[in-house]
Amino acid sequence: MHKNTLVASNKPASAAKTRRSARRKKARAVLDRPSLPPGWRTSDDDEIGLRRWRGQTEVVAVSVLESNEPFFGTFRVPSASGASYDVEIRSLQAFANSCGCIDHHVNGLGTCKHIESAIAGLARRGARAFRQAASAGSRRIEVFLDRRGAAAPAILWPANGSDTDVEAARRWLEAHLEPDGASICDPKRIEALIAAWNEAPLSVRRTVRVSGGCVGRVDFWCRQNFRGHRDRVFAWFCTGEADGLGSSLIHRSLRHNGFHGY
Numbered sequence: 001m002h003k004n005t006l007v008a009s010n011k012p013a014s015a016a017k018t019r020r021s022a023r024r025k026k027a028r029a030v031l032d033r034p035s036l037p038p039g040w041r042t043s044d045d046d047e048i049g050l051r052r053w054r055g056q057t058e059v060v061a062v063s064v065l066e067s068n069e070p071f072f073g074t075f076r077v078p079s080a081s082g083a084s085y086d087v088e089i090r091s092l093q094a095f096a097n098s099c100g101c102i103d104h105h106v107n108g109l110g111t112c113k114h115i116e117s118a119i120a121g122l123a124r125r126g127a128r129a130f131r132q133a134a135s136a137g138s139r140r141i142e143v144f145l146d147r148r149g150a151a152a153p154a155i156l157w158p159a160n161g162s163d164t165d166v167e168a169a170r171r172w173l174e175a176h177l178e179p180d181g182a183s184i185c186d187p188k189r190i191e192a193l194i195a196a197w198n199e200a201p202l203s204v205r206r207t208v209r210v211s212g213g214c215v216g217r218v219d220f221w222c223r224q225n226f227r228g229h230r231d232r233v234f235a236w237f238c239t240g241e242a243d244g245l246g247s248s249l250i251h252r253s254l255r256h257n258g259f260h261g262y
Contacts, residue, residue, distance in 0.1 A: 032057075048095075048109055055116030062121040071122055071130075072138035077114040087118045088211055090142040090156055092134035098144055098213050110148035136160075141169055143184065143193065144211035153184050153214060169207035172200065190214055 066073030095110025
């Protein structure tokens, strides 16, 4: 997959100049570090500010994984530990983005240093383009796991709902939504949506983005829902009668419950 770089490391320079630049950057980062209350008395705003600071001072490169989505796409962000995480940006204003790191999964803030680093890199493309993108929002229907507070599935609808592709994708999506026609909460519905999306027309797959976090949530539900029911799941697999559950759900449940050699 083609990758671009949002924030690149410094260009080759003399060793002395590089060392001086690194010292100045380190000193500036220390001075700019947000001050926090002692102990555990930090607010959400304090914690978000700290992650923004870390994202701007600790991460040196962000790779673009969706070249056709300049702002609201997927980005790969390295960490100081040597790992890298895929970040999904769907809003430049709200805490509705996703990251695969542990901090994002557990902090209840809806952001992390990797998300903040990706947003900072996008902002450096130009203030005017960034403002325009922030105002317009994502052009896609975004199905994702909202991690502000307790994690819950959510849908972010594009501002331009009258677009032909958006209207067609919305009609396609209706079959998988709750009775209110605007939300999706049931893990079975999410599982069915994921399976249907994989077989959907290209125009739908370009317009509806299902977050990787939703897939992980369904896998977790599989492990919880089928714990202690291996015989039942195995019987479904052998007979081919999935009792209303998709075959991908059965396969994942078997793997998670120890059936690796079928």
